[in-house]
Amino acid sequence: MPAEPAALAPYRVLDLTDVDGWLCGKVLADLGAEVIKIEPPDGDPGRRLGRFANDDHSDPEANLTWWFANAGKQSVVLDLSSKHGKDHFQALVQEADVVLHSPASRALTPADLTPTDLLRQNPRLVVTSLSPFGLDGPYTQLATTDLVVAALSGLMWLTGDPDRPPLRVSTPQTARLAAAEAAVHTLVALHHASRTGQGQHVDAAALPANVRAIMNAGPFRALMGWEMVRMGSGVPYAPGRPRHIYRCADGHVTYLAALGPLAGPGVDKLRRWADADGIPVPPILRDLNLLDAGGWARLGAEGRGRELVTALEQLAEQVFAGRTKADLYRTALQELMLLAPVNTVADLRDDEQLAARCFWSSTREGTEGRGVIVPGPWARLAATPLRCGARSPRLGEHTEKVLANTRSGTTPVPRHAESTGPSPSPSPSPSPSPAPDPFGGLKVWDMSWVGVGPLTARYLADYGATVVRLDNTERADVLRVNPPFLGGVPGINRSQFYADFNASKLGIGLDLGNPRGREVALRLAAWADVVVESFTPHTLRSLELDYERLRQVNPDLVMLSTCMQGQTGPRRDYRGFGQLMGSLSGFYEMTGWPDRDPTMVYGAYTDFICQRFCASALIAAIDHRRRTGQGQHIDVAQFEAALQVLGPEVLDFTFNGRVATRHGNRDPYAAPHGVYPCLPEGDGLAGERWLAIACTNDTQWSALVDQLGRPAWATEATLSTLAGRKAVEDLIDERLGEWTSQHRASDLFRQLQPSVAAAPVQAPGELIEDPQLQHLGYWPVLEHTVMGPVPYNGMQARLSLTPGRARKAAPCVGEDSLMVLVDLLGYDEDEVADLLACEAVEINVD
Secondary structure, three states: OOOOOOOOOOOEEEEEOOOOOHHHHHHHHHOOOEEEEEEOOOOOHHHHOOOEHHHOOOOHHHEHHHHHHOOOOEEEEOOOOOHHHHHHHHHHHHHOOEEEEOOOOOOOOOOOOOHHHHHHHOOOOEEEEEEOOOOOOOOOOOOOOHHHHHHHOOOOOOOOOOOOOOOOOOOOOHHHHHHHHHHHHHHHHHHHHHHHOOOEEEEEEHHHHHHHHHOOOOOHHHHHOOOOOOOOOOOOOOOOOOOOEEEEOOEEEEEOOOOOOOOHHHHHHHHHHHHHHOOOOOHHHHOOOOOOOOHHHHHHHOOOHHHHHHHHHHHHHHHHHOOOHHHHHHHHHHHOOOEEEOOOHHHHOOOHHHHHOOOEEEEEEOOOOEEEEEEOOOOEEOOOOOOOOOOOOOOOOOHHHHHHOOOOOOOOOOHHHHOOOOOOOOOOOOOOOOOOOOOOOOEEEEOOOOOHHHHHHHHHHHOOOEEEEEEOOOOOOHHHHOOOEHHHOOOOOOEHHHHHHOOOOEEEEEOOOOHHHHHHHHHHHHHOOEEEEOOOHHHHHHHOOOHHHHHHHOOOOEEEEEEOOOOOOOOOOOOOOHHHHHHHOOOOOOOEOOOOOEOOOOOOOOHHHHHHHHHHHHHHHHHHHHHHOOOEEEEEEHHHHHHHHOHHHHHHHHHHOOOOOOEOEOEOOEOOEEEEEEEOOOOOOOOOEEEEEEOOOHHHHHHHHHHHOOOHHHHOHHHHOHHHHHHOHHHHHHHHHHHHOOOEHHHHHHHHOOOOEEEEOOOHHHHHHOHHHHHOOOOOEEEEOOOEEEEOOOOOEEEOOOOOOOOOOOOOOOOOHHHHHHHHOOOOHHHHHHHHHOOOEEOOOO
16 A cells, blocks of 8 residues: 655755754654755764764764654765855755754854855745754854753753752753754744745744743743742742652652642542551541642641641652552552653653554664664654654765756756645635735634643744634633732732743633533634644543544544543543653653652643644644645644653663663763852842853863863863763862852853853743843733733744744633634624523633
C-alpha cells in the first residue's frame, strides 16, 4: 500500500542551524517536509560535540544528538566560502520554501547570507533565524550558554532548594525549547506564504521562549506585590500546600495532595492504606470531608492550615516508604490519585503506555548501521501521520542526488503550488496580496482547559484567528482560582494566570452538562474550522462531543485532542497536570543536587514543551486542510511530546548505560559552571542575588582570571585546561563565590560580558523591566474588564511581515456569550432567551 501523505509533504526546508537549532528542522521533517541539512566539507561542527555511542568521540558519525535531532533529514555538503558552493546554494534557495539558520555560527551561515539577501533571491521564502536573544537589542553580543539563558529567563530563580543556589535542569533545555518554539512560528509564516506568495523573516529567540515556561510567575510581583522564591519540591505560589516529591521503596514519586473532587480521592486512599498498614491517621485527616474544596480555606482561617499540611506530608511519607514506584503508580491509575513516579530514562524504556502506543522508533545509525531505539511520534495525525523512524544522514550522503535534481536559473519555483485537491469552502482562497493576518478568517472552538490546549489555541488567536473559548462558572477552569490576582484579591475573573493563557479570545459561558448546552457546542463545531480540547478521552465520549460525533456535523473539521498520555492505551484516562508529567517524563530526576532528593522544575514544565508540539501539528494540519479540503483528528500525549527534548539522554542510556540524573549546576563540558552569591541590590523584593558563570572554553577561563585580578590560585598551569579545572571544581566554586559575594550581580554582568558567559539570575518580577525583553516588546499591557491594565506574555518570535500580537485581554466568564450566539452562530433573540432561561448559557457573571 502507498504511504499516507504527510502534512508538509509539498515543502522543502534548508537547514543551516547549529546544534541548538537542529530540533526545529526535525519537527518539520517529522511532519513530512523535505529537510536538507547543509553542511561544510568537514561536517557540521555539532557532530563533534556532546554524547557519542560507546563514548567514542573519534567518530563524528556516532554522535547521539545528531542521530536524534537530524533524523529524517538529508545531508548536502557545500563549501559556502567558494563561488561553486554559493551557486549551488542559491539554486537550492530558489526552490526552497524555508531556510533555517543560526546567525552566530559562521561555520554554517556566512555573514553575507543574510535574511534580506535570501528573500531577495526568493520572495516566497520563509527565513527563520534561531538565536539566544534575537537579532537586535542590548543582549545580542552576549556570550551565552544554557545556564545564561536559564538565569536570565527566571527559570533558575524558581527552581531548587531555598538553602542553596538556584538550579537549572542538569541537561540542556533552553535551546531545545527555543527550537521547538521556532518551528511553530516558521509554520505560521509558511502557512501565510503558501496562501499569499509572500515570504518573510522569522526572528526566533531563546530568551522569550523560556520566559514563557515560567508559567504564571512573570506578572506576580506587579499584581501581588511580592516575589516568588524557589521551594524545592513545593509550590512557590502556594507555599501553604504540601510538597510534591516523596521517597518510596525504590526511588521517588510526585504526589499532588489536595482536597476537592479532583484530588480528594487520593487523600482518601492514603487513609485506607494507613489503616491497612497500622499507621495512625492524624485526627485532622480522619475527620475531614475530602471532597469539600473549601475545607482547606476554612482550616486556614482557623489557623490550622500548617497542621493539615504537616499531617498530609507525614502520612504520605509513611505510606509511600514501603511501596515501590510501580505499585504506587498502578494504584494511582485505579484510585484516581494525582501521583506519578519520578522516572529515570531507564524507566521510560519499560513504560507500558509508551509500548502500547508503539512510541519507540527503530533505526540503524552511523557507518556501522547500529540498531537504535529513539523517541518516536509525538503526535498522531489521522490523515497525515508523522514520518518518524528514518535515520539521520551521514555526511554528504545526499549531495549528488539533491544537486542533480535542483533546477538552475533565477526564478523561484513554488514547489507547494504543485499540490492538488479541492480547497475547503471555509478557508480563504489564495490571494496575490498578503492577508492581514496568517490565520485571518480561521474559526476555532477552544473547549480545552488549564494549560496546553489554551496555550495552543492562543497561538492561532494571536495570529488572527477568531477563537471562541469555553467557560462555565460551576465548572470553572482551575486557573481561574489560582494566582496572581490583582491586588492579591481572589475572584473568578481576577486571575492573571487564566487571563494570560487566554488572551486574544472570545468567551462563551456554556454548560456542557446541560443538553441544550451540548446543542450549542455542536453548533460551534459546525461553525468552526478547528476544535481544540484537552479532556481525558472518556469525558467527551460521555458527552457525545468526541471527534466521531463532531465530524458528523462538520466533515472537514480539524480537531486537536491533547491529554496526559494520549487517546489510546491502558493509561489513556490518566488525569493530572504538567507537574506529574514532568515527573513521569524524567525531568525531576535530572533536577536537583546529587546529595539530595530530586526537586521540581518550576510549574507545569511539560505544558510548555507540549504546547509547541501541539501547535506545530495543528498548524500543519490546518495548512494541509487549506490545500486539500481534508480535516482530521490529532492526538497529542503530553508524555510523548515531552520526551522529544530528552532524545539524546535516552540514547546515552541505550549505548553507554548512563542514566541522566541531577548534578546541581555542573556541566561535563564546562568549568566553572555554576551560580554564585552576590551583594543585595534594588528594592529588596527579590531578596538574595546570584550570578551564573560558565566557562565553555579555555579562552573564557583566561578572561575570567583576568577579571579576578589573576590571583595565584587561578593562574596554576593545570587550570588552563578543562580537565584540570574539572579536577578541582569544588575549589574553583568556593573561590569564585568568595569573589562574587563582594560585588553586585549587575556590575559583574557588565564587567564579565561578552568575554565570559555570565548573567544575573533574574527574579520573575524583574523580567518586566528586562532591557532585551522590552526591546522585543515582549510584555504588552492589555485592558481587562475587571483587572484593568495588566501585563501579558507576548510573542516568542517576531515575524517581519505579519507579526503576531496579544489582541485583547482574556474574557470574563460569559463575557462574549451574546455576541457569539447571535453574530457567529445565528441565534435569534427568542432562542438566546430560551438558552439563558434553561441555564445552558451564561453571560458575564462578575
